[in-house]
Amino acid sequence: MKKISTVFLLMLFVIACKDDEGTTFQIDPDLIQHVNAFYDEAAERGVNLTKSNLVVRVSDSINEDWAGYTFKDDDQRYVFINDDKYMEFKDQPYIIEYMVFHELGHALLNKGHCGSCESIMNGLFFPWEYDPETMRDTLLDELFQ
Numbered sequence: 041m042k043k044i045s046t047v048f049l050l051m052l053f054v055i056a057c058k059d060d061e062g063t064t065f066q067i068d069p070d071l072i073q074h075v076n077a078f079y080d081e082a083a084e085r086g087v088n089l090t091k092s093n094l095v096v097r098v099s100d101s102i103n104e105d106w107a108g109y110t111f112k113d114d115d116q117r118y119v120f121i122n123d124d125k126y127m128e129f130k131d132q133p134y135i136i137e138y139m140v141f142h143e144l145g146h147a148l149l150n151k152g153h154c155g156s157c158e159s160i161m162n163g164l165f166f167p168w169e170y171d172p173e174t175m176r177d178t179l180l181d182e183l184f185q
């Protein structure tokens with residue numbers, strides 16, 4: 041039932057916000073700073089992404105073990121961040137950023153998971169091991185290369 045209502049809301053939303061190309065760009069205000077940072081960090085590394093075809097939101101309808109979930113429907117990309125994880129880490133914005141960047145790696149860079157790599161695209165993330173002071177730049181260079 042939860043899933044059905046989410047899909048229904050999503051459909052209403054997409055219908056309400058479609059642009060000329062039939063796609064949507066809508067970012068949850070709670071996540072906009074991280075999404076903007078992703079575009080900025082990409083541009084700084086010579087990766088030019090257009091702000092289109094992307095919906096990013098905090099969601100209560102994804103697997104409780106997952107930090108986030110991405111799916112694509114033709115050109116439209118959807119990124120959902122687990123609302124429980126969002127609430128757990130919202131006072132540590134660098135953790136939220138990491139989760140958003142991981143999902144945007146799937147959504148905008150078409151990256152899959154890598155095994156035991158030193159990468160934001162590693163499918164396993166242990167927040168207590170992440171030190172943005174020493175790790176962020178290296179991980180972002182790797183993400184956008």
Ligand SMILES: [Zn+2]
Binds near residue numbers: 142143146153163
């Ligand atoms: Zn992933």
